[in-house]
Amino acid sequence: MQLTGAEIVIRCLQEEGVEYLFGYPGGAVLNIYDELFKQEKVKHVLVRHEQGAVHAADGYSRSSTKVGVCLVTSGPGVTNAVTGIATAYMDSIPMVVLTGQVPTHAIGQDAFQECDTVGITRPCVKHNFLVKDVNDVALTIKKAFYLAATGRPGPVLVDIPKDVTQAKAEWSYPKTVSLRSYNPVTKGHSGQIKKAVQLLLDAKKPMVYAGGGVVLNNAAPQLTRLVRLLGFPCTNTLMGLGGFPGTDPQFTGMLGMHGTFESNMAMQNCDVLLAVGARFDDRVIGNPEHFFRSDRKIIHIDIDPSSISKRVKVDVPIVGYVADVLDEMLKLIETSPQRPDPAALKAWWGEIKEWQRKDCLRYDTKSELIKPQYVIQKLYELTKGDAFITSDVGQHQMWAAQYYKFDKPRRWINSGGLGTMGFGLPAAMGVQLVNPGATVVTVTGEASIQMCIQELSTCKQYHLPIKVINLNNRYMGMVRQWQEFFYGNRYAESYMDALPDFVKLAEAYGHVGIKVDKPGDVDGALAEAFKHKDRLVFVDVITDQTENVFPMVPGGKGLTEMILAEEL
Amino acid sequence: MRHILSILVENEAGALSRISGLFSARGYNIESLTVAPTEDVTMSRMTIVTVGSEDVVEQITKQLNKLVDVVKVVDLTEGNHIERELMLVKVRAAGKDREEMKRLADIFRGRILDVTDKSYTIELTGTGSKLDAFLTAIEPGVILETVRTGASGIGRGERILRV
Numbered sequence: 001m002q003l004t005g006a007e008i009v010i011r012c013l014q015e016e017g018v019e020y021l022f023g024y025p026g027g028a029v030l031n032i033y034d035e036l037f038k039q040e041k042v043k044h045v046l047v048r049h050e051q052g053a054v055h056a057a058d059g060y061s062r063s064s065t066k067v068g069v070c071l072v073t074s075g076p077g078v079t080n081a082v083t084g085i086a087t088a089y090m091d092s093i094p095m096v097v098l099t100g101q102v103p104t105h106a107i108g109q110d111a112f113q114e115c116d117t118v119g120i121t122r123p124c125v126k127h128n129f130l131v132k133d134v135n136d137v138a139l140t141i142k143k144a145f146y147l148a149a150t151g152r153p154g155p156v157l158v159d160i161p162k163d164v165t166q167a168k169a170e171w172s173y174p175k176t177v178s179l180r181s182y183n184p185v186t187k188g189h190s191g192q193i194k195k196a197v198q199l200l201l202d203a204k205k206p207m208v209y210a211g212g213g214v215v216l217n218n219a220a221p222q223l224t225r226l227v228r229l230l231g232f233p234c235t236n237t238l239m240g241l242g243g244f245p246g247t248d249p250q251f252t253g254m255l256g257m258h259g260t261f262e263s264n265m266a267m268q269n270c271d272v273l274l275a276v277g278a279r280f281d282d283r284v285i286g287n288p289e290h291f292f293r294s295d296r297k298i299i300h301i302d303i304d305p306s307s308i309s310k311r312v313k314v315d316v317p318i319v320g321y322v323a324d325v326l327d328e329m330l331k332l333i334e335t336s337p338q339r340p341d342p343a344a345l346k347a348w349w350g351e352i353k354e355w356q357r358k359d360c361l362r363y364d365t366k367s368e369l370i371k372p373q374y375v376i377q378k379l380y381e382l383t384k385g386d387a388f389i390t391s392d393v394g395q396h397q398m399w400a401a402q403y404y405k406f407d408k409p410r411r412w413i414n415s416g417g418l419g420t421m422g423f424g425l426p427a428a429m430g431v432q433l434v435n436p437g438a439t440v441v442t443v444t445g446e447a448s449i450q451m452c453i454q455e456l457s458t459c460k461q462y463h464l465p466i467k468v469i470n471l472n473n474r475y476m477g478m479v480r481q482w483q484e485f486f487y488g489n490r491y492a493e494s495y496m497d498a499l500p501d502f503v504k505l506a507e508a509y510g511h512v513g514i515k516v517d518k519p520g521d522v523d524g525a526l527a528e529a530f531k532h533k534d535r536l537v538f539v540d541v542i543t544d545q546t547e548n549v550f551p552m553v554p555g556g557k558g559l560t561e562m563i564l565a566e567e568l
Numbered sequence: 569m570r571h572i573l574s575i576l577v578e579n580e581a582g583a584l585s586r587i588s589g590l591f592s593a594r595g596y597n598i599e600s601l602t603v604a605p606t607e608d609v610t611m612s613r614m615t616i617v618t619v620g621s622e623d624v625v626e627q628i629t630k631q632l633n634k635l636v637d638v639v640k641v642v643d644l645t646e647g648n649h650i651e652r653e654l655m656l657v658k659v660r661a662a663g664k665d666r667e668e669m670k671r672l673a674d675i676f677r678g679r680i681l682d683v684t685d686k687s688y689t690i691e692l693t694g695t696g697s698k699l700d701a702f703l704t705a706i707e708p709g710v711i712l713e714t715v716r717t718g719a720s721g722i723g724r725g726e727r728i729l730r731v
Contacts, residue, residue, distance in 0.1 A: 097679060119582075123589055130581070130582075152634075179636065181637055181639040249571070305630045305634075306627065306630035306631050309627075
């Protein structure tokens with residue numbers, strides 16, 4: 001059967017079981033949109049800016065196990081999408097980005113809405129393709145889905161010139177695909193796994209450090225079983241929250257720049273460190289030289305060999321899917337007669353409990369101003385810890401990560417690697433669409449939300465009852481915090497002047513707006529917001545302008561060189 | 569330390585820029601890079617000479633392997649290997665220098681490919697250091713133009729890089 005390139009594109013998406021396609025039409029993709037119009041299987045979500053389309057596809061993927069898909073036009077459609085693509089790339093999110101391109105004969109002629117899409121996106125995709133022949137469309141899209149979802153996941157872009165979408169080819173969709181140049185090692189080396197298990201069983205002061213890889217590889221059950229079986233303390237990275245239950249007594253809280261005192265101390269002072277699907281990045285271990293002042297054995301499980309021994313040298317590297325490797329480890333531990341030395345473990349927990357007594361997340365609860373931490377705690381209580389929380393980037397993101405306890409993976413949706421302001425609201429749209437009926441909350445700030453606020457319109461069109469909690473401190477809070485600590489209180493351009501009336505703004509978009517400025521009104525306002533089951537509610541919370549995120553490891557410092565609230 | 573990486577890549581448009589882009593994005597050093605299709609036209613072979621510590625070269629190798637178009641990567645300097653580079657050099661060859669230049673080219677087993685009454689164009693192959701040695705052996709003033717291919721390398725003996 002002969003089909004046009006555009007028909008083939010849509011057929012491919014149907015074959016892949018794509019439910020939602022996030023996009024924005026334009027000249028180069030009109031043929032594809034015309035085919036989209038003629039069918040009902042793949043539902044299109046019209047965003048208001050291409051960045052929103054990519055973030056929505058991203059949130060869709062993060063909160064499910066599916067590949068997010070988006071479609072944008074050539075030129076500005078692509079350049080607008082780049083921030084979203086880079087965001088997904090940094091956090092290894094499986095995604096297929098379809099982009100229109102000017103006709104093949106016009107490529108390189110500086111045609112209207114032409115840009116070198118493959119060139120521009122090359123450094124921020126797992127792989128990309130320019131399809132110049134209609135006969136290659138189906139195979140290329142198949143490859144894109146395969147590459148996006150396997151190995152270390154990531155966004156894959158397929159650039160399709162307009163004439164290719166018009167030309168015809170015989171339709172057939174391959175069931176499977178393989179590339180001779182792409183064979184990720186997925187099964188851990190059994191000798192290395194044995195070595196790792198022995199190290200764990202012999203450990204006196206063990207620590208488990210788990211990252212986004214656990215969430216991405218759906219390895220939370222395995223990790224949880226392993227940690228509980230061994231009785232070890234466990235910390236999660238910002239990307240890993242929910243990979244181990246946040247309310248479990250063995251959970252020591254997030255680690256890193258704004259991690260808990262106990263997690264950071266335990267990372268530094270442990271004798272065996274098990275790193276699972278994490279990459280020792282600068283926000284997590286601080287200065288690597290300082291990190292290595294203490295001696296410890298490190299086991300590192302990751303799907304990406306290049307993540308191993310990149311920033312820190314490890315003793316037992318294991319390349320493979322973390323779920324599979326953890327399964328193997330569990331088998332060995334369960335059949336081993338040996339258990340970690342209970343006396344040593346007890347003493348180690350004693351040390352950790354001592355650190356926990358610092359109560360590093362304590363904050364002033366008697367203030368006459370609304371404390372942002374309190375808002376998150378209330379949010380946690382009201383949603384019974386079971387909401388999907390998306391966030392933007394900055395102080396509010398850290399507070400949400402610190403004070404909302406995630407018991408399940410894929411509930412905490414944030415831009416950890418790239419740190420993209422504007423991510424939260426569009427990501428929440430994808431989350432809500434793939435989890436209809438679930439409580440979806442965007443924790444944001446008045447600076448971040450304005451970077452993609454146009455998506456409030458999309459939320460109206462698709463009836464997405466997201467709850468937006470705007471922690472409004474009239475500052476780019478994290479910038480302000482750094483300026484306070486490291487730039488002598490010179491608040492260069494970090495204030496937010498001429499803010500809109502967010503209540504009116506929300507109402508103008510057809511939503512419900514609520515403003516709170518007194519601590520006593522927070523509970524009521526949040527409760528009211530969640531009463532509106534079918535409406536998007538924008539809660540503008542006027543918070544203490546001077547509140548800072550603690551603990552804090554200043555950039556370039558060692559992990560244990562934390563600034564604590566009490567020290568200021 | 570100097571390393572010679574041999575890379576088999578899919579002969580796809582953009583494969584070269586994926587690799588050169590990786591080097592610039594991650595701040596790795598490229599001393600030279602040569603590339604041409606192999607006997608299997610679907611694949612190209614690339615030789616990259618880079619300088620870096622063992623850790624850096626390990627990262628480079630891993631990052632290269634991660635590129636979807638890269639089929640195989642081998643660090644030739646890990647074992648015995650042969651390395652060759654081609655240089656074409658145009659030199660001033662007039663008067664008393666003319667004889668001397670011919671002799672020098674012979675010593676370095678160079679071949680004179682082109683002659684005018686004022687110049688020679690000499691072809692030289694060898695390791696990079698041999699070519700360097702030739703250039704330092706002749707007076708800098710007589711060099712009119714040089715062009716070098718960068719190193720190509722292959723493993724010695726039974727060591728073979730193929731799919």
